Amino acid sequence: MVTVGLTEVLAALSLATDLGSGFAPEKGLRTCLVALAVGGQAGLDDGELADAFQGALLQALGCTAYATENAWHFDDDLAFQRAMHGLDVSDPVSLASFGSWAGAKRGAELRAHFLKIAATVGPQATQSSCEASRALGTRLGLRPNAIAALDHVHERWDGLGIPGRCSGTSLSVAARLMHLAAQAVIAHSTGGAPGALTAVGQRAGGHLDPELVALVLADPDPLVAALETADPLAAVIAGEPPPKARVDRDAVDGLAEAFGDLADLKCRFTLGHSRGVAALVDRAASLAGLGDDARGRLRRAALVHDVGRTSVSTGIWERPGPLSAGESDQVRRPRMSADNEVLARRFFDELCNARDDSVADEIIAADYVAHGPQAPPAEGPEGVKARISVYQDALDGYWDVQEIHSAGDRVVVRWIGRGNHVGELMGVPATGANVAVDAITILRIADEKIAEEWTVWDALGLLQQVGAMPAPA
Numbered sequence: 001m002v003t004v005g006l007t008e009v010l011a012a013l014s015l016a017t018d019l020g021s022g023f024a025p026e027k028g029l030r031t032c033l034v035a036l037a038v039g040g041q042a043g044l045d046d047g048e049l050a051d052a053f054q055g056a057l058l059q060a061l062g063c064t065a066y067a068t069e070n071a072w073h074f075d076d077d078l079a080f081q082r083a084m085h086g087l088d089v090s091d092p093v094s095l096a097s098f099g100s101w102a103g104a105k106r107g108a109e110l111r112a113h114f115l116k117i118a119a120t121v122g123p124q125a126t127q128s129s130c131e132a133s134r135a136l137g138t139r140l141g142l143r144p145n146a147i148a149a150l151d152h153v154h155e156r157w158d159g160l161g162i163p164g165r166c167s168g169t170s171l172s173v174a175a176r177l178m179h180l181a182a183q184a185v186i187a188h189s190t191g192g193a194p195g196a197l198t199a200v201g202q203r204a205g206g207h208l209d210p211e212l213v214a215l216v217l218a219d220p221d222p223l224v225a226a227l228e229t230a231d232p233l234a235a236v237i238a239g240e241p242p243p244k245a246r247v248d249r250d251a252v253d254g255l256a257e258a259f260g261d262l263a264d265l266k267c268r269f270t271l272g273h274s275r276g277v278a279a280l281v282d283r284a285a286s287l288a289g290l291g292d293d294a295r296g297r298l299r300r301a302a303l304v305h306d307v308g309r310t311s312v313s314t315g316i317w318e319r320p321g322p323l324s325a326g327e328s329d330q331v332r333r334p335r336m337s338a339d340n341e342v343l344a345r346r347f348f349d350e351l352c353n354a355r356d357d358s359v360a361d362e363i364i365a366a367d368y369v370a371h372g373p374q375a376p377p378a379e380g381p382e383g384v385k386a387r388i389s390v391y392q393d394a395l396d397g398y399w400d401v402q403e404i405h406s407a408g409d410r411v412v413v414r415w416i417g418r419g420n421h422v423g424e425l426m427g428v429p430a431t432g433a434n435v436a437v438d439a440i441t442i443l444r445i446a447d448e449k450i451a452e453e454w455t456v457w458d459a460l461g462l463l464q465q466v467g468a469m470p471a472p473a
């Protein structure tokens with residue numbers, strides 16, 4: 001029986017919930033790492049740590065359940081959710097800045113509206129997000145105590161949370177860790193480690209469990225290390241408390257359905273959309289005579305195809321009438337980003353590594369220009385092929401992509417150039433040395449082709465590795 005790690009799937013879903021709750025990617029991953037670190041300090045056993053791990057990773061699982069209503073009340077559901085997560089209702093300064101996303105005048109109106117409806121609409125909204133978390137959490141196979149912690153996402157230590165039914169130690173330790181970790185991560189994004197420590201310190205005994213805060217302040221190193229982990233995805237996967245949860249490969253369809261449902265809840269016009277697309281795709285694949293593997297891949301792709309929708313305000317999705325140019329750009333951006341990253345991936349995988357020169361004509365613009373002081377200049381598809389062949393020949397090069405990010409029409413790729421020095425390079429005859437050189441490339445995409453490139457790489461390191469320059473002592 002082929003199985004896959006449940007945490008890998010949950011981590012991907014966590015990234016989708018970051019989009020749906022208006023936060024930068026990896027907020028859920030870092031919240032999970034902080035909860036794990038502080039839970040370790042508190043001496044929790046593996047079962048309790050696993051509850052906190054899953055709860056913190058998916059604390060925003062219900063993020064899209066009330067998106068339509070939030071957009072209706074507060075113009076922008078994503079800005080509202082961001083504000084809610086950082087809001088301290090016991091702090092007048094925190095309350096006074098609520099609504100700032102809409103400008104001074106409209107912000108004041110939204111603040112007044114919030115205060116007017118918080119006691120009545122707040123519990124309804126929380127209940128619907130908790131119901132969504134519980135339903136999705138059960139289908140995902142989350143631990144029962146992790147699902148219970150998700151019910152307490154908006155509760156507080158002092159009982160001033162929503163719905164306000166639990167306080168103090170009647171909140172599970174998983175929930176209390178989740179609260180602390182989330183506040184640390186939110187404050188860290190603007191104030192760094194000092195800001196995170198100040199924020200949790202200020203909330204001790206109010207929002208947060210004072211004993212957990214005291215543990216953190218007495219020894220902040222584990223929390224700071226968790227906040228500043230270079231690769232949070234890898235750290236979450238490696239850090240899952242034992243035993244590692246695994247699911248049958250056949251169950252992945254059910255997990256993919258949870259992604260689709262999360263995306264479809266974003267807008268009242270799209271409920272059931274992803275499942276409908278998946279059923280249609282599956283039927284088309286069947287009629288086309290595709291095998292079970294291909295059908296399964298297509299079905300799962302259909303189930304997750306609209307996850308990017310969650311990153312756009314429901315106020316835009318549900319706007320009657322035409323969108324402004326800026327709103328249209330927001331709607332197109334997730335699709336554009338994904339397409340641009342695929343182009344970058346093809347550049348490195350197919351053109352550079354698989355050495356399929358025909359790909360250059362497909363993905364490189366006729367007026368492409370490469371910049372960068374360390375490689376031969378290049379123009380157009382032919383220039384790219386010539387530029388790459390230098391390293392394919394001299395180093396038997398392999399472009400080992402480490403990470404890809406995109407924004408607007410740019411894609412940023414960090415990669416390591418690996419190889420064996422088998423031919424002359426930069427005037428240095430072959431030495432047979434193995435090399436590994438850090439590099440960063442920015443690509444500009446226009447009309448679905450790569451139009452411009454800027455690359456810098458560690459030329460000095462390469463020269464040292466092939467013995468052309470002395471290495472530092």
Ligand SMILES: [Fe+2]
Pocket residue numbers: 273277305306
């Ligand atoms: Fe769709």
